[in-house]
Amino acid sequence: MMAESPRIRSLLRQADSVAAAGKRAAAEQLYLQIIDEAPETAEAWRGLSQVAKNAEERDAASNRAQELDPDYAFPDQETEETSTVAISDGEQTKPGLDDVSFSDDGKVIEGRAEVTAVGSAEAAGIDEVGYDHAHDPIYPEINEVVEQVETLYCANHPGRPTHLRCNRCGKPICSSCANPTPVGYRCPECIREQEDVYFTATPLDYLVTALVILPLSLVIGWIATLILSSPFGFLLIFVGAFTGTFIGRVAFRAAGRRRGRGLPQLVVVCVIIGGILPALPFLLAALQGRFSLQLVFLGIYLFLAAGATYYQMR
Secondary structure (H helix, E strand, O other): OOOOOHHHHHHHHHHHHHHHOOOHHHHHHHHHHHHHHOOOOHHHHHHHHHHOOOHHHHHHHHHHHHHHOOOOOOOOOOOOOOOOOOOEOOEOOOOOOOOEEEOOOOOEEEEOOOOOOOOHHHHHOEOOOOOEOOOOOOOHHHHHHHHHHHOOEOOOOOOOEOOEEOOOOOOEEOOOOOEEEOOEEEOHHHHHHHHOOOOOOOHHHHHHHHHHHHHHHHHHHHHHHHHHOOOOHHHHHHHHHHHHHHHHHHHHHHOOOOOOOOHHHHHHHHHHHHHHHHHHHHHHHHHOOOOOHHHHHHHHHHHHHHHHHHHHHO
16 A cells, blocks of 8 residues: 555655665664554555565565555565674774674674664664664764654744655645645645736736725715615615625726735725725714614625625635
8 A cells, every 4th residue: 555644655755765875774763663653555665675684574574565565566685784893993884793892881892793773772773782873973874864853843833843844845844834735735835936826916006906996985985875874774784795896896907807915905995994984974973972773784884895895806
């Protein structure tokens, strides 16, 4: 079964990168972590078959991967590579196979040692003879990879650990920043950059729209006030949506049929100003304690008109 979870896919990419860099012990630990969380992930078993410590483990991982994905053609297994630690003339290399002697503080005195780690001991970087290789200067690259895997934090929220990355820019993102798309998760910045293609309005379009819509809103607001002051003032709540739709369409044409991020908000502000200024007598009456039902009708009218306008402009 192929990886489905975004977390598992992220861990697989990290494990493949570590394995490609030749850091087999760190890559093996990552593949084991993936298998522990998602045992049916064929990619993890394939990767483990390339970096496992001994031939038996590699064969077992290869067989399991073949069961999960029979169509995959496995390459020939690499021969196991071992390196040595030898202390002579002050020169050190990495541990390999042979007997080894340690001082009281756990340092290698002479000989060669097999680097072997099982389960949680490997995660801590300690081999079967007690040698802490992940925290020894001999293994700076493995220690660096382990640190990178353990300290992946959201770029926008540094305090949130994550296993997700934006599939466009590769930036680490948390679940709050992840925007699902048909091709994977993307960060808000990449989403905004994609949306910019559709927002082509210029500063001149904003100015022209404001100069057209504000006077139009004042005229419509004055007509609405006349209706409000009549015995049929309640009818105002039924024309709010139609008024907003009309203003929105006029504003869209005034902007040259171009869209802008702040253009809907600008038009809504013009509609509200155009509705409030002619109705100042009703507002002053409310401030003086003479609350009237007409003020409720005006509020409903402005809410419906502004909502319809925003819908037309978004």
